[in-house]
Amino acid sequence: MRFGDSPINSEYMTATLDFVACHNMTYVRKYNLIKGLKAGGVFLLNTSWDLEHLSKNLPSEMKRYIAENNIRFYTIDAMKIAHETGMERRINTIMQVAFFKLAHVMPFDEAYEILKKDAQKYAKKSPTIVEQNLKAMALALNGLHEVIVPESWAETTENVIEAVTKETARKKYVFEIVNKTNAFEGDELSVQTLVDNGMTFGDEPLGTTASEKRGIALEVPEWNAQACIQCNECSFVCPHAAIRPFLVDEDEWNQAPEGFHVMDYKGSDGLKYRIQVSVEDCTGCGLCVEACPKKGEALKMIPYEGQEKESVNWAFAQTLKTKENPARPGTIVASQFEKPLFEFSGACSGCGETPYIKLLTQMFGDRMMISNATGCSAIYGGTQATPYTTNEQEQGPAWSNSLFEDNAEYGYGMWLASQTRRQKLAAEVLEALPEMSDDLQNLAKDWVEHLEDSEGTRARAEKMKGMLASEHFNSPKLDAIYKQKDQFVKPTQWIFGGDGWAYDIGFGGLDHIVASGADVNILVMDNEVYANTGGQVSKATPASAIAQFAAGGKSSTKKDLGAMLMTYGEVYVAQIASGANMMQTIRAFDEAEKFKGPSVIIAYTPCISHGLYGGILLALDEAKEAVNSGYWQLYRYNPLLEDLGKNPMILDFKKPDFGKVRDFLLTQSRFGNLLKVDAEHAENLYDKAAKDSRKRFMRYARLSGDLDKFLEREAKALAKKNADLGISTETNLKKERKTRPVDPEREARRAARKAERAAKK
């Protein structure tokens, strides 16, 4: 921030500073925080450390700088104050007071009055919040502590604290590229360094976020083996892959570090079970605790301080052998015993997109190819450090990002290329059959037959590889085939993006690729706004939401992308919300991947841009209420069912209560803030949003054959309401309905079949 007597219009990085504050103390070891701080300037650190700890923990370079430049060094324990005043983890008011006290950008008393007045804005919501803020402000003033800098700091060289990342990083790349750019020193990289790191073709090594160990959580979850029921749901919801179940056998258990508590795994004898948190990768969002059925007992949030030892346990957990997945396939529990091949991305703490991507990599990561649209997922997916990683066999997703407007086409191109190569390979295999042993021949025929099948492809590929390993010397043809062993497994092509891409800018291409019939899988992470570029309205934005270019709340209806694409018939379409229904998400992913044509999955995505009044901690509730109120509909449209004579459309949640849409909206500032501006207008738009939701639901219900049931329930509810009001409503609706066949089309088909059978006799 820059201050001056006349307006400052030009933008540039500040190089010399009067004041530096660090709100998160893990940064002291990661960044050269006070570089550029003027002699005599102020450095404010939020920490619980006393002088002894400061002396021990601060990097010596920092200590020297402070001592040599007469830096006025202050500390404050803002987390403690926040806890004491009931403000939980919100420290911004506290740090604000400290800033005005120390920075002298205006007379402090004046500033303090303004801040106090400002706190009254919460009065409408709750007087308690106002009180808490005022108390916190008072305590902040008291809690400011000036550090008497020991002269010894000037000469300190011993006790050099290495960057945390250094201890775990394995790759030159991490040292030379990732760490440098993370420390904002990327502009100092030489071309030779880029060349040395193989960056001339634009590719980067996988799994480099695992070396970052950002350690940004103020609080992290603590697991308690006594209370855990081994449901693995904490792991399922974690947006950052920072909490996972591990299975430990007897041998491994004997070598475990102290404090590596375990419990017997209830599914299988002889294995031990442990939930392990990577405290340095955790962002402290708290979602795991919210998801835990034993919240507060099996899992609870505690301060990061004191949990550092868990990083040793995490490191040990990484050395555990991969066990065969002991849980029933297709379950939540089973999904989480698989290593995520997407970890520790730089997405916002609590992001609703990353759990979807993480889960997909747990299901198919070893053979995924991903094309990613511009947007949040492109930034956290591939800028600098890479969250996509590999399993023990060095298999992992191939990921790339082209333009906003051509992502679907780009993914289609990836798919086409792979198709072409594998079909050529299949022809080569058939030609080489005579040169194979009988066993290999059978294997090879089976492989060609199942060339495009996902199920069992890994096993078939490994078997082929195994047998060819001994036979490939026998002939040049077999050798040529063996050289293409990376093509044995059927890849699965995914196309990722947000609603800005799928509903708007890239829609023309998405539509074209869906029409092409290509076997690609499209994941639309729908947070209903252009979050990454500043919150512009998209066609996925629902009525009544405030966004850029819709400052007065969007007045038009959310586009029904799924219904539009379903008109193609031969496309798998699903709408999911993992926070509301984890199993439906797993099912949809599985069905989409297996479907040999285009699949489109539209995923409800809680996002910081929604402005949950209760904080991102409530992201799972957001998803649940979205579904319960009918605001978001869960369905799967699977053309394969039609081939089986069934209705292709399945509604996965059939009891929406549209009366709750308004309540749902009012939990989020994107909707709720409108009420403060113009209540009547807001209520009209909320009403429209509820009506739009009902209309969409009816559209799906009509397709799934549930429309009658639904209308009947509505009529009943109305009758009951009237009855409660003392009005007798004579309606024979129920009787009428009873006599009707449920699905007229099915009835007709049945009659037609009967007639046909009769004809055959």
Added chain:
Amino acid sequence: MRFGDSPINSEYMTATLDFVACHNMTYVRKYNLIKGLKAGGVFLLNTSWDLEHLSKNLPSEMKRYIAENNIRFYTIDAMKIAHETGMERRINTIMQVAFFKLAHVMPFDEAYEILKKDAQKYAKKSPTIVEQNLKAMALALNGLHEVIVPESWAETTENVIEAVTKETARKKYVFEIVNKTNAFEGDELSVQTLVDNGMTFGDEPLGTTASEKRGIALEVPEWNAQACIQCNECSFVCPHAAIRPFLVDEDEWNQAPEGFHVMDYKGSDGLKYRIQVSVEDCTGCGLCVEACPKKGEALKMIPYEGQEKESVNWAFAQTLKTKENPARPGTIVASQFEKPLFEFSGACSGCGETPYIKLLTQMFGDRMMISNATGCSAIYGGTQATPYTTNEQEQGPAWSNSLFEDNAEYGYGMWLASQTRRQKLAAEVLEALPEMSDDLQNLAKDWVEHLEDSEGTRARAEKMKGMLASEHFNSPKLDAIYKQKDQFVKPTQWIFGGDGWAYDIGFGGLDHIVASGADVNILVMDNEVYANTGGQVSKATPASAIAQFAAGGKSSTKKDLGAMLMTYGEVYVAQIASGANMMQTIRAFDEAEKFKGPSVIIAYTPCISHGLYGGILLALDEAKEAVNSGYWQLYRYNPLLEDLGKNPMILDFKKPDFGKVRDFLLTQSRFGNLLKVDAEHAENLYDKAAKDSRKRFMRYARLSGDLDKFLEREAKALAKKNADLGISTETNLKKERKTRPVDPEREARRAARKAERAAKK
């Protein structure tokens, strides 16, 4: 065409020629045909003229050139031979024989054998056609006549035949620009000429095609007042606006040229009625005769020769006063008494697009703004001569064309600009109220109130203009308003394009504009292929059609653009086919224009690219059979009906016979040719096309509430079929259906209303 001993790869215009043939004799007066013909070269002319006529009618420049350069000049009356041999108007075989006889590109006997063999290709279709061809070939050889060129031709200067266009053209522009470029001499235009013609801003004068008088028809329709029933359908279907009904009053009748036959107009006393053909603008497609309920009696095709006098009658018809439309509004008859503000375009003879555009200009042309996508309609709509024209008051469509990919956005921009200007004007009008007379005040208030209403806008605008004409001197405000009188009438924004634009390249934009809710009207002329750019497959191409990039017949389903857009709810969507149902077309246009939001009309468009085996003459049958077989569905989806508590979806043809889809397909080479290549594959695709049609129909029927009725009919038909086969099929389907309420949703609404009423008591 160029011939050589080694392959000729480079493309260039030929400048020196050995052989020139003119198949259409009207060209002799329009182009400098034999420019570049070498001394001693051959000129072949298809004509019925003998030497006397040739001497009289050929341009003197041509005669001189022939005489001076020892051109060997041959004539042949190919039309006569075609008629005699039953080949109707197909002269290409005849001209081919003449070419090989005269051009000596290969030994004639050899060529003739090949041509005879080639004729056998029709054997499968009909042996008669083979015979006709062989006979025509023999007659062609006999019919070749070498003209003994009189020496006098070398000196001829008298009898200069002026270009036909010159006699009628009124504008500098036509002389200096249109005629030049039409004669392929556009590259000789100077920049100064362009500047002189006001072309620096890219705009051109309207109505210039009317000056072209291309005279390309070999046959034209002849009207017979004795048999005509005054239905105006000939005029409705004419793609070229070359046949129209005219109303003549007593005074006018007295001044009419001889041969201007009339009959009493049956709708109103004192008026006479005449169908007038513009023989020089007619393309000879024959559709008017096909459409005529008294085909062969009231209207029949006869040779152009001898009908030239009709151009005088046409010119006289242009001088007739515009009468108030005497027919019932909204009818076919009434529509055709309006002057088309789109005439004589350069579209292919018989084009299926232009009748839609023509009709729209008859309905709304005086206040239309049109944005046109790239494609046929952009070429015939605005290249060189302009078919869009004005009425007596100089009102006509404003037309423009941007890019293929942004047409919807471009039209949206036109609309926004006009909206902004008119809303500003409305504010000025309200502000100026105190300065108006009482009458004008009332008028002005009424005008502002109906600012966005189409109905009555012309009358309101004219009244405002009239009163302001006398009051505008009274105040600067009123004067400022009067200056904007071109904004008084509500314009109607149209966005035109083909399927390549709407389904493919421009779909993203179209979707975006529909979602915007703007009051624009989108006409998609769907000929199911990229006709203008060479016949590439589009997403509108149906299964089994052959196209570029789908040489083996398209295997995927036609995209359902209408169903996709209907999901927005607040959009008017219609599918029409004027050849099958003229009234439904008029209704859809009318409803779309009145709907105050986006409207999309998808129009079935017969096209030369469909390759009707019977010729473009059968375009109306094509449309009819498309609808009868269920291949093309007629519907109108009008959200306004929903507001009235009605079902918004109306199916306009409910008795499709999907068994006829195959017959329909086999009338066109785009489908039929597949059968010759691979019969089994073709049948499979035909089957798919029929199933796709049924699926679409069911989708619409489900929405319109007609599904049950339809399924019942299918089941009955099956039962009948079985019964005919002697199989007794016991089915109680019919009884079951009878007991069911027709529309469950309506029933529920009814019950709900009942309950509400009860509650109010």
